Amino acid sequence: MRTLGRIVVRIMLGIIGAIALVLAATSAGNAIASSVEADQIVPYGTRVEVDGKKMNVVERGTGSRTVVLLPGFGTAAPGIDFEPLIAQLESKFRVVVVEPFGSGLSDDTDAPRTSERYVQEVHGALERLGIDRYAIAAHSIAGIYALAYADRYPDEVTAFIGIDSSVPGQPGTDDPLPIDLMRWMKWLGISRQLDAAGPDPLEGLPYSDEQRAQNRILSLRNSLSSAFVNEADATSVNFRNAEKLRFPTGLPVLLLVARDPNAPEPGWLDLHRRQAAQTPDGRVVELSGPHYLHHVQAPRIAEEIGKLLG
Template sequence: MKKWRKRLVKFLIFDLAIVLLLLGTGVIYQQVGLRQDAKTLVPPGKLYEVHGDNMHLYTGGEGDVTVVLASGWGTANPYVDYYPLYEKLAPNTKFAVYDRFGYGYSDQTDKKRDVDTVAEELHELLQVSGQKPPYVLVGHSLGSLETIRFAQKYPDLVKGIVMIDGGSPEYYSNDDDSLADTIGGFANKFRIQTGLFRLSMQSDMVVETSNANRNELKLEPDDLKKLDTTALLHNYGNVNTLDELREIATNAKVVVNHKQTLPFPLTILTADYLGASEPEWDKSQVEFKSWSDDSKQVTIKDTDHYIHQYRPDIVADEILALVKK
């Protein structure tokens, strides 16, 4: 029995050593990958100092109106994500794609992700980068909150707003932070820090699955697809994106508490989720029109949440209609 116990202890020690070796290798793999990501993620636009940190802005096109594109939560690289849309906009108007802190090519910041701070950061970025108003604000998904709050704080600068499957403030005010708990939880942090998430993203099948609601990025060039994956590996689960999730309900209530009829047009584009939309979401999208007397809501057929990855032509036409209005 003593011999068997000694052998068992040796086996357990050996197994533990193997596990520790694998974990150590995974941690090194993740850290090396992060350094390589940083070298690959060369800003296509320019970096501007905003509140002491660097924010990225990519611009193009020409015109007297600037279309400001706000991405949704978890969109790791807005420059890539909005490519099909700003390619349609560029011949007709000026556009500006910005990365919130913790996204794309922007720094991470130690400032809370409350909606007032985010709106003020956008305002300063547009000022220091020389983007002249009037602005047509475009908000995808959770980007709806910062665009409306910006319009509430700086109404004289805004010509109109277009929502790309953006949630209404009332809808988001009932959000819970369960997703933040999941992404910021021990299991997911372990997956990221030990390189398991990075390793999984080497599989084409996993990448395609992660891009399923973005039309598998079929409208993107291959080099931009790779940049998108790199940005995801670099930014996924960082403190700023987690804080945004935790602040959803609070931020939405701030916007609702300042609700006044917007003095400009509001266009709400809603995905039909490829025929699988939810009645509660659809109802909230129709009710979203109450934010402006000059509003309309349109459901775009055969699209998922990232409507601009399916029908950038329709989205661009709606945006340009407000530019020209």
């Protein structure tokens, strides 16, 4: 029995040792790959100074009216992610994509990710570019920030467009993310291995091979940025604060809501209908597609924005 016990212990130690060696290899490989990829990043957009840091902004189109696109939580490269919609809008509008700190080619930041701070930073970037009249098109959680933005700058915001945008009072906003686990997975290189084994989320969508490659590099680089972690921590407070906000009187509101048969969200459409009903100028349009609605419905979204802005 003692011999059997020693054999079992040796086997267990061997397994643990093998796992440790594999993790050491993936960790080292991740560090090397990250260093190599840093030299492969192709600059895009314009970096402007905001609060002593650099925020990246993508501008396309020369129309007399401006549409500002704000990304959802965790979007690694907003300037790339919004490409299908930019391509549809740029012939008629000046299109501006603001990459918040910690995403895209913007600097990271340790500053708290409150809605008020987010609004201040985005406004600072637009002010640097001389942009003072614009419609805001917000995806996902940016709908909460854009609501605070319209409340703070009602004389500048000409319309509110939600692209499957978050809504005050939606369920699940107090659910924490497993940040510590995610950090370990990234440091050990497990996240990179999972990314390599999984499908490209932009596969089959209207992106070039270079855009898909750059999006992957920036996804690996920007995951778990300080801004990402702090934004996750501030989410529940930001949603609670948003419950006190309403659209400014007379602001045109268009809420484009995803109808995803593969991942239906109970009550999602009703939440948006109630939000749109806050103003006589509110309208809801349901479109078939996933949460990243602008990946698959860019032509229709651009059409609806064109109707709204005239």
